Amino acid sequence: MRKVLIIMTGGTISMVRSKISGALHPAKLETFKAFIPELFAYDDIHVDILEFHPMLDSSDINPDNWQKMAHAVYDNYNRYDGFVILHGTDTMSYSGSALSFMLDGLQKPVVFTGSQLPIGVLRSDAKENLLTAIEIAAAKDEEGNAIVPEVTVFFEDRLFRANRTTKKNAEHFSAFNSYNYPPLAKAGVHITYQPHLVNYSPMDMPLKLHDKTDCNVVVLKLFPGISEVVVRTILHIKGLRGVVLETYGAGNAPSAKWLYRQLKRAVDRGIIIVNKTQCSTGSVDMGLYEVSQNLLKAGVLSGYDITTEALLTKMMYLFGEYPDNHAEVQSLLQKSLCGEMTIE
Ligand code: ASP
Numbered sequence: 395m396r397k398v399l400i401i402m403t404g405g406t407i408s409m410v411r412s413k414i415s416g417a418l419h420p421a422k423l424e425t426f427k428a429f430i431p432e433l434f435a436y437d438d439i440h441v442d443i444l445e446f447h448p449m450l451d452s453s454d455i456n457p458d459n460w461q462k463m464a465h466a467v468y469d470n471y472n473r474y475d476g477f478v479i480l481h482g483t484d485t486m487s488y489s490g491s492a493l494s495f496m497l498d499g500l501q502k503p504v505v506f507t508g509s510q511l512p513i514g515v516l517r518s519d520a521k522e523n524l525l526t527a528i529e530i531a532a533a534k535d536e537e538g539n540a541i542v543p544e545v546t547v548f549f550e551d552r553l554f555r556a557n558r559t560t561k562k563n564a565e566h567f568s569a570f571n572s573y574n575y576p577p578l579a580k581a582g583v584h585i586t587y588q589p590h591l592v593n594y595s596p597m598d599m600p601l602k603l604h605d606k607t608d609c610n611v612v613v614l615k616l617f618p619g620i621s622e623v624v625v626r627t628i629l630h631i632k633g634l635r636g637v638v639l640e641t642y643g644a645g646n647a648p649s650a651k652w653l654y655r656q657l658k659r660a661v662d663r664g665i666i667i668v669n670k671t672q673c674s675t676g677s678v679d680m681g682l683y684e685v686s687q688n689l690l691k692a693g694v695l696s697g698y699d700i701t702t703e704a705l706l707t708k709m710m711y712l713f714g715e716y717p718d719n720h721a722e723v724q725s726l727l728q729k730s731l732c733g734e735m736t737i738e
Contacts, residue, residue: 395438395439395440396439396440396475396476396532396534397439397440397441397442397473397474397475398439398440398441398442398474398475398476398477398478398528398531398532399441399442399443399444399466399470399473399474399477399478400433400441400442400443400444400478400479400480400528401444401446401463401466401467401477401478401479402423402426402444402446402480403446403449403452403459403463403480403481403482404446404448404449404450404451404452404480404481404482405450405452405480405481405484405508405509406418406482406483406508406509406512406520407480407481407507407508407509407512407513407520408420408421408426408449408480408513409421409512409514410425411512411514411515418512420448420449421513423443423445425514426513427443429514429520429521430513430520430521430524432521432525433524433525433528436528439529442474444466444470446459446462450482451482451484452482452484452485452486452489452508453484455481455482455485455488457607457609459489460489460492460493460496460607461496461607463479463493464492464497465603465605467493467497467504468497468601471502474502475502475531475532475540476502476503476504476530476531476532476533476540477502477503477504477505478505478506478507478524478528478531479493479504479505479506480508480524481506481507482508483509483510483549483570484561486506486508486547486556486559486561486570487547487556487559487560487561487570487701487703488703488706489506490546490547490556490557490703491557491701491703491704491706491707491734492607492707492710492711493545493556494544494545494555494557494704494732494733494734495557495604495707495708495711495712495731495732496603496604496605497545497601497603498595498601498602498603498604499595499599499601499602500543500544500545500595500601501540501543501595501597501599501601502540502543503531503533503540503542503543503544503546504531504544504545505530505531505542505547505548506527506546506547506548506556507524507526507527507547507548507549508520508523508549509523509524510565510566510569519567522550523548523549526548526581526585527548529585530542530548530553530579533585533587535589541587541589542579542587542592543592543594543595544556544578544592544593544732544733545557546578547559548581549567549568549569549570550568550569551568551581551582552570552577552580552581553579553581554570554571554572554575554578555572555575555578555593555734557707557708557733557734558572558573558575558704558733558734559571559572559701559703560572560573560674560703562674571674573674573675573701574675574676574677574699574701574736575591575733576588576591577591578591578592593733604711604715606714606715607707607711607713607714608635608710608713608717609710610631610634610635610636610713611634611635611636611638611706611709611710611713612628612631612636612638613637613638613702613706614628614629616639616640616641616642616647616648616672618648620648622650622653622656625652625653625657629656629657629659634665635664635666635713636665636666636667636668636709636713636723637660637665637666637667637668638668638670638697638702638705638706638709639657639667639668639669639670639689639694640670640671640672640702641669641670641672641678641686641689642671642672643671643672643673643683644671644676644677644678644679644683644686645669645671645678645679645680645682645686645689645696646683646685646686647685647686647688647689649684649685649688654688654689654691657688657689657692657693657694658691658692658693661692661693661694666695666709666720666723666724667692667693667694667695668694668695668696668697668705668709669686669694669695669696669697670697670700670702670705671697676699677698677699677736677738678696678697678698678699679696680694695724695727696728697735698736698737699736700734700735701734704735708727708731708734709723709727712726712727
C-alpha cells in the first residue's frame with residue numbers, strides 16, 4: 395500500500411457555494427470528503443488529509459504559508475510516498491516555485507493541484523485533477539523509486555515542473571502553462587511520463603528544508619514612457635535587496651542615459667537586479683541588441699528563460715538563506731538550482 399498525504403490549503407477546489415448567500419466559501423472537511431468518496435476507494439493507495447486552518451484563497455497566501463506547506467511535507471516526509479497540495483490557482487505558481495527551492499534534495503513527489511470550478515459544482519474539474527494528482531504522487535518505477543520526485547503542478551491533463559509554470563487562463567480548465575519547458579507527464583487514458591525531462595536529486599542526498607525567506611524584492615516592469623522618477627523611487631525603497639527587471643523581447647530596455655545611471659547606482663549600492671523578459675516564451679540574451687548593452691554595463695544579471703514567479707521566489711529564498719553573502723546570492727542566481735531555467 396502506497397501512502398499519499400493531501401495538504402489542503404484552500405482555493406476554489408475546497409469551496410462550496412452557500413445556499414443562502416450564493417457566495418463561495420471553504421467546505422468543511424467532511425463535506426469535501428463526501429464529494430469525493432473515490433479518495434478512499436483505491437486498492438493500493440492510502441490517502442490521509444491534513445487541513446490548514448484557516449483555509450485560504452490563494453491571493454492571501456504569503457511566505458509564512460509557504461513555510462507551513464514546506465514544513466508539512468518535511469515533517470511527514472518519512473511517513474508518505476508522495477504529497478498533493480490543494481491550493482488556489484491564482485498564486486499556485488508562486489507557491490510551487492517557492493517550495494521547489496525550500497525542499498532541497500526531494501526524492502518524493504509534491505504535486506500541486508486545484509480547480510477552476512468548486513468541488514461542489516457538478517461540472518467541476520476538481521475530482522479529475524485531484525485523483526490524477528494522487529496517482530502521480532504515488533507513482534513508482536519498477537525499482538520502487540518515485541517517477542517524478544519534484545515539486546510539480548498538475549492541471550487538466552498535464553504535469554509541469556512547478557517553477558516553470560504561470561497561470562495563463564482564468565476561464566479554461568487548462569489554467570497553467572510551462573512556456574519554456576515541456577510537460578513532465580500527460581494524462582489521457584494512461585499517464586505518460588517523460589522521465590528524461592525530470593530533474594532527479596542525487597539519491598544519497600537527504601531532504602533539506604530551507605525555510606527562511608526575505609521579502610525585500612520588487613518587480614519593476616518597463617513600459618514605453620516610464621519616467622526616471624518612477625524608476626528612482628522604486629530603486630530607493632528602504633531595505634530593497636533584489637529587483638526583477640521585466641524588460642522587452644530578448645532582454646532589451648530603453649537606451650536613455652538616466653536608466654543606465656539609476657540601474658548602475660542601485661547595483662553599486664548592493665541591490666541585485668536580474669533581467670527577465672516580458673515575453674512568456676524565449677530567453678534573455680543580453681548584449682544581442684545595442685539596447686541591452688547598457689544593462690550589461692550597469693551590472694544587471696541575466697534571468698535567461700526563468701518565469702517571474704520563479705525568479706522572485708528564488709531571490710526571496712536566496713536572500714533568506716544567505717543574508718550576508720551577496721556574492722553567493724549573485725552566483726546562485728546565475729545557476730539553475732532545480733531546473734528553473736535553461737542556461738544556453
Ligand atoms: N481565487 C481562487 C484562489 O486562487 C481561484 C482558484 O482557486 O482557482 O484561491
